[in-house]
Amino acid sequence: MTDPAHDADTLRERALTTLTTARARTTLLTSCVEDPDLTAQHSPLMSPLVWDLAHIGNQEEQWLLRTVAGREAMRPEIDGIYDAFEHPRAARPTLPLLPPTEARHYASEVRGRVLDLLESTAFHGTRLTEAAFAFGMIAQHEQQHDETMLITHQLRKGPQALTAPDPEPAPLLTGPSEVLVPGGPFTMGTSTEPWALDNERPAHRREVPPFYIDTTPVTNAAYKAFIEDGGYDDDRWWTPEGWAHIRGNSIHAPLFWRRDGKQWLRRRFGVTEVVPPDEPVLHVCWYEADAYARWAGRRLPTEAEWEKAARHDPAGDRSMRYPWGDDDPGPEHANLGQRHLRPAPAGSYPEGESPLGVRQLIGDVWEWTASDFLPYPGFQAFPYKEYSEVFFGPEYKVLRGGAFAVDAVACRGTFRNWDYPIRRQIFSGFRTARSAGDV
Structure with a gap:
């Protein structure tokens, strides 16, 4: 006892x-x-x-x-x-x-x-x-x-005020670029995590068809290829709202990027540096993530797909707290807690990967999903409706997984974040998916 x-x-x-x-x-x-x-x-x-x-x-x-x-x-x-x-x-x-x-x-x-x-x-x-x-x-x-x-x-404009060590370089990822997540039901959300917030509750079963998801978040190098291919100048890849937004605001690259001759630079916490090719792309809005996915012949994962990729253990047919299991995050699992002031290179944290081999689902960058922010079946606001309930609706898109700026106490496999699809100042990136039947 x-x-x-x-x-x-x-x-x-x-x-x-x-x-x-x-x-x-x-x-x-x-x-x-x-x-x-x-x-x-x-x-x-x-x-x-x-x-x-x-x-x-x-x-x-x-x-x-x-x-x-x-x-x-x-x-x-x-x-x-x-x-x-x-x-x-x-x-x-x-x-x-x-x-x-x-x-x-x-x-x-x-x-x-x-x-x-x-x-x-x-x-x-x-x-x-x-x-x-x-x-x-x-x-x-x-x-x-x-x-x-x-x-x-x-x-903030001005000289650097914060410092932190960089993440360790990651070995070259030699595995597949995408992972098959098998179809079938899984348990989404939680009814047992003691500090889970109201929008994460209650646990419920979701049926998800088979799909493929990127092994790592989309990198700066991959996103640069979209830019260089004229992605920001071709309305085929954009929703009407997204096209109107980027044209109306003269957006041609992620926030804080600028071209310098043949290379791209970015400003990061008061320091200007060359955009590192192997880091997950950062400071893109939902419209940009969605357009890249269309250009790549793919799509953004739904929120349910993202969570299944992050929590489902096919061997035990159960949902885990995190991709690596039920243990709280450690520095070997994920880039969290402002320990670094940048994402780790794509392919980092092999000890944090899911049973299916998906990496960096927790930490590094918030990941945009295709889904609107909506309540789960049986949702009850607690302890006040202004935390989640007033934001439910199609105006907001869901982000998952946390970023290097997120502390472990506010980041779980069930944790849900949301924002307007135009937001870019947040530490947001993405990964793409495709249905298993797509070629």
């Missing part, structure tokens, strides 16, 4: 570790630049970094100190300022934001009280406290904002 006290200790340690890891990353992202860079808006697509910092503290206070612990509000007058649904990002610089020193103090004071609360919380009784879900939700929320702050750093 399992010792309940041991379970509580394990949950408490996991919550403490994930909260501490997230805060260390938040501190790095907000301390590597001077205060004027924290209060500036570096793109109308993004909030000032100081807004994210105080918003992280405000959400933590509202959910853990007020909702879970039932305490009085510390700063009720700022709730509206840091309500993400009340103020669009472009308007946030006009708000009376807490200045950097005050924002840091507020977030730190909230965290101190939360750590005291963590010591005394019993992880049962309500859905929020069961298995420390509320603490896991807040850790994921902070890491998601850390990812958006890293996007802001990429958009």
Whole structure:
């Protein structure tokens, strides 16, 4: 019989570790630049970094100190300022934001009280406290904002502020360029992952016909061939909406790329460098991914196909937590957690491949899928409808797998991300697929 006290200790340690890891990353992202860079808006697509910092503290206070612990509000007058649904990002610089020193103090004071609360919380009784879900939700929320702050750093003009070691070079991948995923049912989503968010639930069976999927994400070299073949100038490869978007915005290459003579350069976190041919392509929108796939005689995988490729174990006819099994991600499995500031070369992380031999399904780049963001059968919003429910519909496309900017706590085989098909500032790439009957 399992010792309940041991379970509580394990949950408490996991919550403490994930909260501490997230805060260390938040501190790095907000301390590597001077205060004027924290209060500036570096793109109308993004909030000032100081807004994210105080918003992280405000959400933590509202959910853990007020909702879970039932305490009085510390700063009720700022709730509206840091309500993400009340103020669009472009308007946030006009708000009376807490200045950097005050924002840091507020977030730190909230965290101190939360750590005291963590010591005394019993992880049962309500859905929020069961298995420390509320603490896991807040850790994921902070890491998601850390990812958006890293996007802001990429958009920021000026000298390099962040550094990290590059991934190890990958041996040349000598296997097949695509993998056959057999047809049949599999279990999609989860009903058992304790910190899974509402849109990942519930687990349900999906029937998926046989299909082929790329062994690795599409590389810069492969995408460059699309550019050089006139892909951006040929409407055959684009949806009408995609064609209107790229023509109307004069888009001719991935975001941050520019041609210099016969070579392509890119800007990455304040450094200009030659586009590395063997890395997965990055900063492309859904329309670009879809057009490339059509040009290549293929298509984007559906969300169900992507998840089956990532989780299905044909030997045991079961769905795993990750492509490599049920163990939490390690550095040998995937490029996660801002450990590096770029994708690893295509073919990296052989220990992270799926039973069928598909690589880099977790980490490196978010992967666009063909699917709209829709609820699973039996979906129930929890703990608030604004996390997922208000975004369901054809306006948003699903991305899967996470990126180098994503922490493991906010990345699972079931984790679902979504965005408008025009978005390019996100760390997005893709891989292609084809139906098994296609030649």
